[in-house]
Amino acid sequence: MSKYAVIVIDMLNDFVYGALKCERAHLIIPNMKKLLAAARDRGIPVIYANDAHDKRIDHEFKLWGQHAVKGSDGSRVIEELEPAESDYVVEKKRYSAFYETGLDMLLRELEVDTVVLTGLHTNICVKHTAADAFYRGYNIIILSDAVQTFTDEDHNWGLKYAERIYGAKIMTTEEFLNMISYTR
Numbered sequence: 001m002s003k004y005a006v007i008v009i010d011m012l013n014d015f016v017y018g019a020l021k022c023e024r025a026h027l028i029i030p031n032m033k034k035l036l037a038a039a040r041d042r043g044i045p046v047i048y049a050n051d052a053h054d055k056r057i058d059h060e061f062k063l064w065g066q067h068a069v070k071g072s073d074g075s076r077v078i079e080e081l082e083p084a085e086s087d088y089v090v091e092k093k094r095y096s097a098f099y100e101t102g103l104d105m106l107l108r109e110l111e112v113d114t115v116v117l118t119g120l121h122t123n124i125c126v127k128h129t130a131a132d133a134f135y136r137g138y139n140i141i142i143l144s145d146a147v148q149t150f151t152d153e154d155h156n157w158g159l160k161y162a163e164r165i166y167g168a169k170i171m172t173t174e175e176f177l178n179m180i181s182y183t184r
Contacts, residue, residue, distance in 0.1 A: 002113055002114040002139065003110075003111050003112050003113050003114065004039075004044045004045075004112065004114045004115075004116055004141075004180070005044065005045040005046075005047055005107055005110060005112040005114075005115055005116065006035060006036065006039045006044060006045070006046045006047070006116045006118060007047050007048075007049055007097055007103075007115050007116065007117050007118065007119070007129065008032070008036070008046065008047070008048045008049065008077075008081065008118050008119050009049050009097060009117065009118065009119030009120060009125050009126055009129060009147075010049070010050060010051055010068070010119050010120045010121070010125055011025070011029075011032070011048075011077055011078055011081050011118075011119050011120065012050055012051060012068050012074065012075055012076060012077060012078065013073055013074045013075070013076050013077075013078055014051075014067045014068045014072075014074030014075065015051075015067075015068070015120050015121075016078050016120075017078070018067070018073075018074045019066065019067040019068075019074055020064060020067045020068075022120055022121065022148060022149065022150055023150075024148045024149065024150065024155075025120055025148055027145075027148055028118070028119075028145060028146050028147065028148045029078075029080050029081065031143070031145050031146045031172075031173040032081055032118055032119075032146050032173075033080065033081065034173060034177070035116075035118065035143065035146055035173050035176070035177065036081065036084075038177050038180065039116075039180075040084060040086060040087075042180060044180070045087075045088065045110050045112065046083070046084070046086075046087040046088070047087065047088040047089075047090060047097075047103065047106065047107075048077060048083050048087060048088070048089045048090065049090050049092055049097030049101070049103065049119075049125075049129065050068070050075065050077065050089060050090070050091055050092065051067065051068035051075060051091075051092055051093070052068060052069075052070040052071075052075050052091035052092065052093065053066075053067065053068055053069050053070060053075075053093055054069075054070060054093075055069040055070070055072075058093060059094075060093070060094070060095075070091070088106060090102060090103050090106065094128075095124050095125045095127075095128035095129070096125070096128040096129050096131065096132045097125070097129040097132070098129060098132035098133065098136065099128075099132065104136055107138070112138070113138060113139055114138060114139040114140070114141060115129075115133050115138050115139070115140055115141070116141045116142075116143065116176065117129060117130060117133075117140065117141065117142045117143070117147065117168075118143055118146040118147055119146075119147060120147070120148060120149065121147075121148070121149035121150070121154075121158070122142075122147045122148060122149040122154065122155045122158035122159060123149050123154040123155065123157055123158030123161075124149070124158075126142065126147050126158060126162070127158045127161060127162055130142065130162040130166045130168050131165075131166060133166070134165075134166035134167065134168075139167075139169075140162065140166055140167065140168040140169065141168065141169045141170075141171060141176065142159060142162055142163075142168045142169070142170050142171075143171060143172060143173050143176055144159055144170050144171065144172055145172050145173050146173050147159075
């Protein structure tokens with residue numbers, strides 16, 4: 001039987017409301033709320049992977065401008081999806097939630113073999129997190145209605161790429177919730 005962890009990627013004020021606002025982020029919030037409640041209820045670990053950049057210098061600023069500066073309001077998880085006391089938070093400085101963060105060690109300690117990816121952006125941080133999960137031998141599920149990006153084209157491309165190249169299983173939140181309801 002699979003041991004899951006839900007990874008919530010960059011559902012931060014700057015990504016939803018601020019400096020790198022993604023209008024389409026609002027589409028996934030209801031599904032994410034349902035998912036997080038069900039995961040917590042079933043004892044599935046919830047891990048937030050949040051950008052937390054140094055305001056003085058960060059390589060990503062060259063491409064995206066200053067965003068999600070560590071300790072700023074922009075780097076906080078949006079109020080609608082705030083972490084629970086039982087959740088884990090991993091700070092990241094690059095697209096992948098694995099890159100120099102300690103996420104892999106946390107997942108190994110939790111004996112997780114399957115990561116369930118949610119959040120922003122399908123074709124950037126979600127895709128790169130899927131890549132690093134694949135390289136580390138994790139099974140990958142991406143919830144198509146719990147990830148989003150700036151355009152439909154980029155969203156669909158990111159899903160197809162992760163499915164083809166990393167073997168990610170693409171499903172809806174409802175499909176995942178139905179699947180875990182039988183494994184209780």
